[in-house]
Amino acid sequence: MALGTLAALFALTSCATDAPSTLDTAGTGAARVERTWWLLFWIALAVFVEVMALLAWALLFRRAPTTRVRHGQPLRFVAVAGAGVPLLILVAVYGVGLRDLAALGAGPEPQAPTIEVTGHRWWWEVRVPGTDGATANELHIPVGERVRVRLRTADVLHSFWVPQLMPKTDLIAGETRETWLQAERAGTYRGQCAEYCGTQHAHMAFLVVAEPRPQFDAWLARLGSPARQPRTDAEQRGRQAFVQGTCAGCHAIRGTGADGQAGPDLSDVGSRWSLGAGAVPNDAGHLGGWIANPQTVKPGSYMPPQPIDAARLPDLIAYLRSLK
Numbered sequence: 001m002a003l004g005t006l007a008a009l010f011a012l013t014s015c016a017t018d019a020p021s022t023l024d025t026a027g028t029g030a031a032r033v034e035r036t037w038w039l040l041f042w043i044a045l046a047v048f049v050e051v052m053a054l055l056a057w058a059l060l061f062r063r064a065p066t067t068r069v070r071h072g073q074p075l076r077f078v079a080v081a082g083a084g085v086p087l088l089i090l091v092a093v094y095g096v097g098l099r100d101l102a103a104l105g106a107g108p109e110p111q112a113p114t115i116e117v118t119g120h121r122w123w124w125e126v127r128v129p130g131t132d133g134a135t136a137n138e139l140h141i142p143v144g145e146r147v148r149v150r151l152r153t154a155d156v157l158h159s160f161w162v163p164q165l166m167p168k169t170d171l172i173a174g175e176t177r178e179t180w181l182q183a184e185r186a187g188t189y190r191g192q193c194a195e196y197c198g199t200q201h202a203h204m205a206f207l208v209v210a211e212p213r214p215q216f217d218a219w220l221a222r223l224g225s226p227a228r229q230p231r232t233d234a235e236q237r238g239r240q241a242f243v244q245g246t247c248a249g250c251h252a253i254r255g256t257g258a259d260g261q262a263g264p265d266l267s268d269v270g271s272r273w274s275l276g277a278g279a280v281p282n283d284a285g286h287l288g289g290w291i292a293n294p295q296t297v298k299p300g301s302y303m304p305p306q307p308i309d310a311a312r313l314p315d316l317i318a319y320l321r322s323l324k
Contacts, residue, residue, distance in 0.1 A: 020163040020190045026210070027165030027189075028146075028182050032100045039096065043089060104167065108146035108180050113216075115139050116150045119158035119171045119193065122200040122301065123264055123277040131224035133254055136264035137206040137277045142216040143186050151177040159195035162208050168194040183210030188273075199300030205278030226255025227267040227323050238319025241312045250303070253323070263303060271324040276301065287317050 025031045117139065118125040126139045141147045151160050153171035161168035162181065169179040183189065193204035211219075230236040239256065242248060248258035254267040272282050276298040280286040290297050291313065293305040308316060 020192075022163045025164050026183050026185050026187060027162075028184065029104055029166035029180070030162075030164055032103060033167055036096060036100055040093065043093070107178060108148050112146055112148050112180075113142065114148045114150065115141070116152070117160060119151070119153045119155075119160070119197075119204075121155050121198050122193070122204040122298075124204070124206045125154075125264065126206075128220060128223060131220065133223040133225070133267060134252075134265040135223060135268055136272070137274070138209065138272060139206070140209045140211060140216050140219040141181050141183060142213045143183055143210050145213075146180050146182040149179050149181055151179065156197050157195050158193050158197050158204070160191065161194035162189055162191040164189045165208060170195060181208060183208070186210050186212065200276075200279075200298055203277055203279040203298055205274070207273050222268065227253045229255075230319060230322065232318070234315045234318045235322050236319075237312070238315035238317070241308065241316045242319060245308060246306055247316075266320065267323060269323050270321040284317050284321060287320060288313060291316065 022030065023034055023037070025034045114129055116127045116129065118127075124137050125134060126136060127134045139149075149160070151169055151171045152175075153173055155173070157173070158171040159168045160171060160179065165181050165183055166179060169177050171177060187210055189208045189210065191206045191208055193201060195201075197204065209219075230239050239253075242253065243257050248256075248260055250260040250263040252259045252261065252265045252267070254265070258266075270282075274280065275282050275286055275290050276294070279298045280290070286297070291306050291308065294301050294303040295305065
């Protein structure tokens with residue numbers, strides 16, 4: 001029952017912080033976990049009420065010390081209430097758990113969409129087989145379809161968890177793990193690394209965007225297309241600063257000479273929901289601070305301060321924010 005208590009505390013906390021709740025599910029996988037949680041909750045509540053009632057009965061109607069007690073009836077009561085009923089409950093719960101584990105372990109159809117996610121310290125790389133592009137900290141899935149998610153880690157142990165859609169899956173070095181996601185309604189669902197992985201573990205979040213099939217196909221098309229071309233002089237100067245500066249050594253932008261692999265692909269950085277995998281909002285001010293000195297925004301991150309001239313920084317910000 002300890003796990004149920006922790007889940008309840010998590011749910012109550014989420015109400016106050018708008019964090020995802022395991023009791024506000026939108027996917028078939030998480031819905032199974034939620035039903036099991038409620039089953040355990042009502043069983044625990046019934047047992048608690050029964051024990052409190054028996055305790056009250058014993059205190060109110062306890063026998064006098066001189067009263068002789070026949071041993072048969074108490075023994076039968078202890079055998080039935082103390083052993084038989086709990087055994088039936090445990091067997092029933094165990095059966096439900098096995099059923100849910102089998103359902104959660106059943107993968108999608110072979111032709112189902114596949115998304116590959118790699119955990120880094122401290123961000124998520126997202127790729128789709130068949131496309132050359134990549135994005136970071138955001139993946140899209142079609143509503144009502146089961147999507148296969150292949151998981152790897154580039155360094156330490158991470159854990160992929162979308163509370164409203166699916167239980168967590170650990171990412172283990174040297175292995176490719178698989179899970180699946182299926183959302184029953186369109187929306188945006190926050191995920192999180194659920195295994196402590198270092199200094200910025202808390203800032204290793206991501207989003208799952210569930211959308212109708214046409215929008216999902218459009219996302220796939222954008223993922224394999226060159227990045228948006230500059231449309232203003234400032235954006236043109238910003239692209240030149242990016243490609244010719246130190247940024248291109250670690251980051252890639254499709255359709256340019258920047259092809260770094262150490263950091264996230266920035267081809268669509270202007271449309272991302274946050275900077276630093278949930279560290280700060282994605283706006284011009286935070287972007288400028290992130291470029292100038294990311295250690296003040298996300299201490300311990302692997303990106304060093306960038307030696308860019310203050311006069312060129314606004315152009316670089318304008319260019320990166322145009323990449324949508």
